[in-house]
Amino acid sequence: MDGVHDLGGKEGFGPIDRAHEDDPYHTEADARAYALCVSMRAERAYPVDWFRHTRENMDPVDYLTRPYFDQWLQTAIAMAIDAGDLSMVEVATGKPDSLARTPAPMSPADVQAMLTTPASFEREVSEAPAFAPGARVRTASHGHPGHTRLPAYARGAAGEIVAHRGAHLMPDDGARGIDRPEHLYTVAFARGDLFPEAAGSPDRIHLDLWESYLAAI
Amino acid sequence: MDGVHDLGGKEGFGPIDRAHEDDPYHTEADARAYALCVSMRAERAYPVDWFRHTRENMDPVDYLTRPYFDQWLQTAIAMAIDAGDLSMVEVATGKPDSLARTPAPMSPADVQAMLTTPASFEREVSEAPAFAPGARVRTASHGHPGHTRLPAYARGAAGEIVAHRGAHLMPDDGARGIDRPEHLYTVAFARGDLFPEAAGSPDRIHLDLWESYLAAI
Amino acid sequence: MDPSFDSEKVAEIHRHLHSHLPPEPALRVKALESLLVEKGLVDPAALDAWIEAYTEEIGPKRGAAVVARAWVDSDFRARLLADASAAVAEMGFAGQASGHLKAVENTDTVHNLVVCTLCSCYPFAILGMAPPWYKANEYRARAVRDPRGVLAEFGVTLLPETRIDVWDSTAELRYMVLPQRPAGTDGMDETALAALVTRNAMIGTDDLRGIA
C-alpha cells in the first residue's frame, strides 16, 4: 500500500522534537491507550501484519497527527468491529449491546507470560534460500495494494545480501490471513543508490527483505 | 522533492467531497487569500516553479489540511520574506516597519492585462528533439531534492511518446532561478504499468515530461 | 530583493509563519491583508478586481460556449483540437493558463479525465476557479490510480472496454475535455447546447451523453 505511513526518505519534515523523551508514557491517556490496545489485540491473536495494515488504513491526516498509542487503540477498535467483536453502535453510544462472546479477557497472569515470552516469526521451509551473502539483488519496482514491508524508498534499487535470516512469516500474506513463511535476508544499500544527493557517501541503509521482494542482478 | 504534495497514486484517501463545487470561492477568506496571493506574486515575477516549490516546503500536515488558497497565501508571504520584501517581525506584529521599496503595487489595470494575456512557457532551442512520437522511453528512477515535475508514481516507468510540445522552460531549473528551456513531450503510460492492480486495463495515464526525465528504451 | 531559491530556508520560514500567524484561516487572511495593504505591497482595488473577475466574468460558461461551438461548427472543432489556445482566443477567452491549452475529445471508445497530481493546475481562463474537490488530496491521489472508482462516485459508469485517458497536467499544458454531444439534441442551437455543458464534463467527471 502506497500510503502516508511509508515515511522513509520523505522530504519536508522538520526538526526532531525530543520532548518527553525519557518518560515511558507521556500522558496518562497514552498509557491507557497502549494497555487497552495490547490487552485486546493479543487475546485474539490476529496476525501482527493485519494490525499494521489496519493502522495504515486510517485517515492519512489522522495517521500523521494523532498520538501514537491513540492510533494503536483506534486500530484495535477497528479490528474488533471488522471481526464482529464490537459494533459501531456500541462505540458511538458507549454502551455495550451484549457481553463479549469470547472467553475471559486477558488476565494479569497472561500479561506476565507475554512480557517474558518472545514471539518467534521463524518457520521451517523445505526450499533452499535463493541468495547467499554477497549476492547482488534488485528490489521489486512496485508495491501493491494491501500490506507490504518493502518501503517505497527502496523499490527498484540494487543492493547486496549481507545475511540470510532463515524463513519468516511473509507479512504481505499475513495481512491477508495467510500463514506462509519465506526466506528473509538483510540487504545493504548504498545510501547514494537510494537518494541521489548522497552519491559518494560511505553510508549504507539496511533492510530485512523477503525473497519475493528480490531478484538476482 | 519527495514530499507529501506528490499525491498521485497514494492510497488511503477516501471518498471525494463535492461540497461547494459550484461556488467560485467557498468562503470570503478563500476569495481574499486568492486575491492577495496573485496580487503579490505576479508583481514580482518570481518563477512559477519557485512558487510551487515554496508551497511544497510548507509543513506536511499544513499542506494536507489547510484550505487551498490559504496555502497559496502563506506561500506568497514566505516568498516575500525569503526575498527580503517583508520581515517575520512585521508578520508577527501585523505592523509594517517601513513602506515597501518596490514601485506601486499592481493596479486594477494590471490585473485586467494579466486576465487577458496568456503566459507562454515555450522558448526556442537549437537542439533537435531527441524523441519522436511513437518512441518508447523510460522515466528517471529517482527524483532529487528541490522541485521536479516527474511525479513519484511515474518514476522508472516505460511509456510512449505521443507528442512533442516544443521546448518549455525546465521547472527543476526554474525553481533554482535558472531560465533554461528543454524539449517537452506528452508521454502515455499504460495504467497497468504504473499500478500493478490495473494490469490488463485499457486505460492510459498521460504526463507532459521534459527530455531530461526520459531515456530511450 | 532576489529569492534565495533555498528549500531549507523557505521550509524554516513556513515553520515560523505557522507559529506566528493566527490558527483560524479567516483571521490569518484578515491579518495578512491588513499588513500587506499597509505595507504598500497590494492595492485593495486590485484585490477586488481579481475576485470580481472570477465571480462575474470568467467561469465554466466560457468553456461551455467553446464546447457548444465545437458541436455545431466542425471547422471550429478541428481548430480547437489542433490548437485550443488559438481557438479559445478566437472567442475572446484568452487569459490565465490558456497559453498552452489542449482539448481532448471523448469518443465512443475513449473517455478523458483531467487532474494535476502535483499541485492542482487548472485552465482558469476557460473554466474559472477549480472546484474544491479538484484541489483536494482525495481527487489528486485517486484520479490516476483508480479513475473508474472516482468516476463512479461522480455517477459516471463506463463500459469495461472503454479506455480512460487520464491527463495529469503537471507541466504548463492545460487540458479541457470535449465531451460527446448528447443524443437527441439535433435541433438545438449553440446557446441551448451550451446550457447543457457542465464544468465537470469538461474536467471529465461528468458524462453528458444521456442528459438530453
Added chain:
Amino acid sequence: MDPSFDSEKVAEIHRHLHSHLPPEPALRVKALESLLVEKGLVDPAALDAWIEAYTEEIGPKRGAAVVARAWVDSDFRARLLADASAAVAEMGFAGQASGHLKAVENTDTVHNLVVCTLCSCYPFAILGMAPPWYKANEYRARAVRDPRGVLAEFGVTLLPETRIDVWDSTAELRYMVLPQRPAGTDGMDETALAALVTRNAMIGTDDLRGIA
C-alpha cells in the same frame, strides 16, 4: 469472528470511528476504556499490569546492563553479537520483540543507527517504551535519507569518512546498537559502566565516546 482482511472495509470503519469518537484524545481513550471494560473485552487488572511493567520493570536500564556486560566480558560480547536474543535471555530480559534481536557494534569507522520507517518497531523488552521522537514522522522520514543531519540535531558529529550503517527494522528483526566504551573508564565496574549507557546510544542517536 474472523477478520475480513479487507483494506477498504477497515478504512471505512476508521472513517466512521473518526466521526463517532470524541476529538480530544484523552476523552476518546476514556470512552473506549469504559466501553471495553463493560463489554468484557478487557480486564482492568490487565491494563494496570501492562502499564506498570513498562513503568517500573522494563526499560532502557536493561539494555544498559547488556551493554556494560559486553564491555567487561568479551565472551558475553561475542555471544551478544552472534545471537542477541539468546544473550539477553541469559540476563533474564527475554520478552516482547526480543525473539529476533540483533546487536550491531559501533567501531572507530562505523556508527549504527536504528529506525523503523514503516511503523516504529522497537525492541521493547530491552529498551522499554520508544521515545516519542522515535515514533514521530520527522525521525522516520529523515533517518534513512539524512542520517548525518539527524545525528547533528542530537549533538552527534561524525567524521565524513565514518560510515553510518542505518538499520530500518521493518521486518521482525529488532536492532540494538552496542556503543563503543567511553575512553577513561578502565577502572569502572559493570554497574558504574551501565549508568553511563543512554537509551539513545542504543538507538544510535547518542555517542558515549567523549562522556567519561
